Amino acid sequence: MFRILRGLAHKYFSDEEAVILFLLLLAGTAFIIWFGAMLAPAIASLIIAFILQGVVARLCRTGVPELLAVIGVFVVFLGILVGFIFGLLPLIWSQLSALAGEAPRIIRELQSYLSLLPQEYPHLISEEAVTAIYQQVSAEVGHLTQWLVSFSLSSIPDLVALLIYMVLVPILVFFFLKDRQVLVDSVARMLPPQRPMMVRIWHEVNLQCANYVRGKALEILIVGSVTYVGFKVLGMPYAALLSLLVGLSVVIPYIGAAVVTVPVAVIGLFAFGWGSHFIWVMVVYGVIQALDGNVLVPVLFSEVNNLHPVAIIVAVLFFGGIWGLWGVFFAIPLATMLKAVFAAWPVQEALQAPAEE
Template sequence: MLRILRGLAHKYFSDEEAVILFLILVTGTVFVIWFGAMLAPAIASLIIAFILQGLVTKLTKLGVPEVVSIVSVFLVFLGILVGVTFGLLPLIWTQLSNLAGETPRIIGELQTYLELLPEEYPQLISADAVNTLYQQVSTEVGHMTQWLVSFSLSSIPDLVALLIYMVLVPILVFFFLKDREVLLGAIGRLLPPQRPMMLQIWHEVNLQCANYVRGKAVEILIVGGATYVAFKLLGMPYAALLSLLVGLSVVIPYIGAAVVTIPVAMIGLFAFGWGSHFIWVMVIYGVIQALDGNVLVPVLFSEVNNLHPVAIIVAVLFFGGIWGLWGVFFAIPLATMLKAVFAAWPVKDYVPPPTVKES
């Protein structure tokens, strides 16, 4: 056993830089798990600044002074933040409350529809199975309604925290953009002066994660916006709420689109019935999903290394279980980072010491 451990240590940790990088990864992971909730505004600000830095760099390359680029991009971000906070969020909350109020009617129509199934398809489904399914659906909807009521009653502390975040996050984003080089230089002074492996990993991760995160933010805006416009033109109820779900569904490849199709189809079916209007809604929704997967994704993520679907699903499950929604969003960048680390990790063949023959 000792010889096996010695061989692994020699193969993977014989390089001093590899040992330092391993300690950094372990320390950073433990730090985020333990203090992630406490430092959520700083982490969110760092992520937003990372996304906005691409726009600052592009403006600087076009000849715009760096200070002007930073201030311009920050003002655009501030305008979007104010618009989302005072425009989109109240609209979504209103539609969510209206949907909760419409739930009894939807449940009643669902019960009527389910009661017809045993008569039309007696060989496939029985009345007992329909009653069991209806009771389960009613129970789940009741739990959801109670959660909405309790959430609205206990949301005052959350509103206070939201107000604090609205003040802290813009300030931190501005300083992360303004003092980017100073902060990176301070971190670099803590690392060894000769760090070719770390620089290689940093370059690869910075390129891949930057392209992915910025591309994913643009994809959410385009898909969500296109869905909202289409649903409003078609008279789809709860258009803002559904378009938000559709936009956020692109965060989870393969799974998100399949899951969000269920509420879109259910609300469309209860709103328009089984007819041409409902079919048009689903066709246009399918066209948006097809354009997203076959046109938008290849354009936005042409420079991002593709991961195997199994690796993506495992990364979403693993990092989502650790860090929740943020882990789901950054599952693919984190998996890409691990891929870059494994690719650049120095590996040496273990040569066992020669055995001494007994005379």
Template sequence: MVRILRDLANKYFSDEEAIVLFLILVVGTIFIIWFGAMLAPALASLIIAFILQGLVLRLKKMGVPDFVAVLGVFLMFLGVLVSFIFGLLPLVWTQVSNLARETPRIIRELQSYLEVLPDEYPQLVSAEAVDAIYQQVSAEVASFTQWLVSFSLSSIPDLVALLIYMVLVPILVFFFLKDRQVLVSSFARLLPSQRPMMISIWQEVNVQCANYVRGKAVEILIVGSVTYIAFKVLGMPYAALLALLVGLSVVIPYIGAAVVTIPVAVIGLFAFGWGSHFIWVMVVYGIIQALDGNVLVPVLFSEVNNLHPVAIIIAVLFFGGIWGLWGVFFAIPLATVLKAVFAAWPVKDTAQTPAMER
């Protein structure tokens, strides 16, 4: 066992830079797991600044001075943040509250739909199965309603924390953008002077992750906006809430669209019933999903190396289980980081060592 461990260490950790990188990855992961909740505003600000950095660099290439580019991008970010907080969130919360009040009616209509199934399809659906489904749905809806009431009663501490975040995050984003070179240089002094592997990994990660995160933010905005406009034109109730869900569903490839289709279909069914209006809603929703997958995604992510679907699903499950929603959103960038690390990791060829010694 000792000889096997020594051979593995000699093969994968013979380079000083590999040891330093391994320690950075381990310490960084432990630090985020233990202190991630405490430093959530700083981490969120760093991610937002990373997303906005590309726009700052593009303005600088057009001849805009650095501080003016940073200030302009920061003011744009503030405008989007204020519009989201005071425009979209109240509308979504109102629609969530209205949906909670409409839940009993939806449950009654669902029961009427389910009661017909055993008579029309006796070989496929039994009365016991319908009753079990109805009881399960009722229990889930009751728990959701209870959570909604308890959340509204205990939301004052959360609102105070939210107000603190609303102040801290913009300040940190501004300084991360303004002093990005100073911060990067300060961190680089802690690394070995000769670090070709780290530079290679950083260049790969910077290109791949930056393009992915910025492209995903643009995709969420476009898909959510188009869905909201389409649903409003079609008279779909809870258009803002459904558009937000559809926009966020693009974060999880393959899974998100399938999951969000259920609430879209259910609300459309209870709003319009079985008819041409419901069919038009689902057709338009399917067209939006098709255009997103076949047109928008190739345009936004043309420079991003595609991972295998199995690797994407495993990354979503793993990182989502560790870091929740943030882990789901950054599952693909984190998988790209691991891919870049494995590709650039120095491996010493030990196959010929015994022959050379002989």
């Protein structure tokens, strides 16, 4: 056993830079797990600044002074944030509350639909199965309604913290943008002066993660906006809520679109019934998903290395289980970072076994 461990240590940790990088990754992961909730505003601000830095860099390349570019991008970000908080968020919350109020009527209509299934397809589904499905759906809707009420009551003490975050996050974003080079140089001074592997990994991760995160934010905005316009034109109820779900569904490849299709189809069915209007809703939704997967994604992520679907699903499950929604959103960048680390990791030749005399 000792010889095996010594061989692994020689193969993967004989380089001093590799040992330092391993310790940094280990310490960073432990720090985020233990102090991530406490430093959530700072982490969120850093991520937002990382997304906006690409726009600042492009403006600077066109000849705009850096400070002016930072101020312009920050003002646009602030406008979007204020519009979301005071415009879109109350609308989504009101539609979610209205949907919870409509839940009893939806359940009654669902029961009427389900009660016809054993008569039309007696060999495929029984009345006991229909009753079990109805009871499960009723229980889930009851839990959703109870959660909405408890969330409304429990969120009152958190309003002060929310107001603090609304002020704190924009301030941090501005200073992260303005003093980005100073902060990067401060971190670089704590690293070894000779770090070719770290530089190579940093350039690869910076390129891949920056393209992915910025592209994914733009994809959410485009898909959500187009879905909202399409649903609004078709008279789809709860258009803002559904468009938000459809926009966020692009965060989880392969799985998100399949999951969000269910509420879109259910609400469209109960709003319009089986008919041409319902078919048009699903056709528009299908066209949006097809254009997103076949046109928008290749354009936005042309410079991002594609990961195997199994690797993507495993990354979503693993990082989502650790960090929740943030882990789901950054599952692919984190998987890309691990891929870059493994690709650049120095591997020495195995130790030669001593010759037997």
